[in-house]
Amino acid sequence: MARPGVIAFPVLLVLGAITGYLTYNWMIVDSVPKPGDFSDSPYYKPISAVSADQKNSTGNASGPVDESKFSNIVKISILSGASVQGSPDYDPDAPTVPKDALIKWVNNDNVPHSATSGKGFSDADYGKLFDSGFLDPGKDYSVPAEKVGAGDHVYFCQVHPFMTGTVKVQ
Numbered sequence: 375m376a377r378p379g380v381i382a383f384p385v386l387l388v389l390g391a392i393t394g395y396l397t398y399n400w401m402i403v404d405s406v407p408k409p410g411d412f413s414d415s416p417y418y419k420p421i422s423a424v425s426a427d428q429k430n431s432t433g434n435a436s437g438p439v440d441e442s443k444f445s446n447i448v449k450i451s452i453l454s455g456a457s458v459q460g461s462p463d464y465d466p467d468a469p470t471v472p473k474d475a476l477i478k479w480v481n482n483d484n485v486p487h488s489a490t491s492g493k494g495f496s497d498a499d500y501g502k503l504f505d506s507g508f509l510d511p512g513k514d515y516s517v518p519a520e521k522v523g524a525g526d527h528v529y530f531c532q533v534h535p536f537m538t539g540t541v542k543v544q
Contacts, residue, residue: 439516444476448519450489450539452481452509457534464489464539471519471543478516481509488532489515491522495535503527519543 441447448471456463464479471477479489486508492500503522506515524543531537 439476439518441476441478441516444474444518446472446475447516448475448477450477450479450541452479452483452487452489452531452537454483456483456487456531456537457485459534459536463531463534463537468540468542471541473520473524473544475519476516477504477519477522477541478514479506479509480514481511484511486510486533487537489529489539490532491527491529493528493538494530495532504529508533 448469450469451465453462453465455461481487488508489504489506490501491503491505494500504517509515519541522541522543527541527543529539529541
């Protein structure tokens, strides 16, 4: 007569292997997103193929702004560490800019940022006045104040929406 473990052990071994294989497929393989069309997702946001160097103040493709045409350049620095919520972000935070000046944002942080007009992604005027696109560390974006127009214009960083500032064009 055979010992009970001689049959039970291989059966348990096979059942364990089947369970492991099915669990791996269900938990790992099937849970990884598959390539495809995600345009119906609530998190989908189309991104244009225009780089920051090719954008003008309306977000349309054009050449870069010629800084030599402006005698007054107002620089706004994106400070190092600005990506940490609660840290200082834009300096100056609310500059007053003459209408004949050039507004220039410079990314002095070590991560990408942006300067996009509007109060956030849900704002109807989001990105309509100016949109730098993603500025890599050390890069800058300029827009003539006359194209932005007179008034107080709120802007934010698309990468870090808690970063906000205001440009006051006279």
